[in-house]
Amino acid sequence: MAGHSKWANIQHRKGAQDKKRAKLFTKFGRELTIAAREGGGDPAFNPRLRLAIEKAKAGNMPKDILERAIKKGSGELEGVDFIEMRYEGYGPAGTAFIVDVVTDNKNRAASEIRVAFSRNGGNLGADGAVAWMFKKKGLISLKADGLDADEFMMVALEAGAEDVVENDGYFDVITDYTQFQEVLENLKTAGYSYEEAELEMIPDNKVQINDLETAKAVMKLFDALEDLDDSQNVYSNFDIADYILEQLD
Numbered sequence: 001m002a003g004h005s006k007w008a009n010i011q012h013r014k015g016a017q018d019k020k021r022a023k024l025f026t027k028f029g030r031e032l033t034i035a036a037r038e039g040g041g042d043p044a045f046n047p048r049l050r051l052a053i054e055k056a057k058a059g060n061m062p063k064d065i066l067e068r069a070i071k072k073g074s075g076e077l078e079g080v081d082f083i084e085m086r087y088e089g090y091g092p093a094g095t096a097f098i099v100d101v102v103t104d105n106k107n108r109a110a111s112e113i114r115v116a117f118s119r120n121g122g123n124l125g126a127d128g129a130v131a132w133m134f135k136k137k138g139l140i141s142l143k144a145d146g147l148d149a150d151e152f153m154m155v156a157l158e159a160g161a162e163d164v165v166e167n168d169g170y171f172d173v174i175t176d177y178t179q180f181q182e183v184l185e186n187l188k189t190a191g192y193s194y195e196e197a198e199l200e201m202i203p204d205n206k207v208q209i210n211d212l213e214t215a216k217a218v219m220k221l222f223d224a225l226e227d228l229d230d231s232q233n234v235y236s237n238f239d240i241a242d243y244i245l246e247q248l249d
Helices: 006-016 023-039 046-056 064-074 106-119 148-157 175-188 212-226
Strands: 083-092 097-105 134-143 163-167 170-176 196-203 207-210 231-236 238-240
Touching: 023 046, 023 064, 046 064, 046 175, 046 196, 083 106, 083 170, 097 106, 097 212, 106 212, 106 238, 134 175, 148 163, 148 170, 148 175, 170 175, 175 196, 196 231, 207 212, 212 231, 212 238
Parallel strands: 207 238
Antiparallel strands: 083 097, 097 231, 134 170, 134 196, 163 170
């Protein structure tokens, strides 16, 4: 899994931009509602909800909005009947894209995803078109500053991690998706604080992007998909060279 970190760092960069968007609270709210609906409203017995609460708090989501989203999921308050869906497709330079959607209108979501692909150099594919190129993994990212690499790797592996990759000031801890929550709790118990913790679709192989125009085209599609109201997560297998990435705003 070594070498995926550049994509993770693109996600970190996007995450910093997302914090300026009101849409972030919508994403948090939907995840809270679905997590509570599936596993109940008590985070002590619902790991997905516990993680969603941590992310929402880290994103400065107001407490009353957070609690209302949970109550909608647990049935204490009337709420929208959200469903989770996944779309797959291709982008410029043969890149593969997976879009996870949370929506209350399947037809609207499908139409918007299709238009986003077609208007930005891509094509929407059938179910399974590109998912075989990815593996579902847990990704826990921590700032490397102040941490001893050898010591942290030993702790992470003992906590149940599959691998640890150091890149651009971060340690990216990779886990089997079934062990994600356990590894996360073990690291917190060991005194480590994380920047990001997600279940990700990580590509087995990446498409190398070494020119600015192709990079712009790929990121244009990525941004278009991510900016859709119903879009929850966007994954891809592109790998933009560092010197090109620095030219992208």
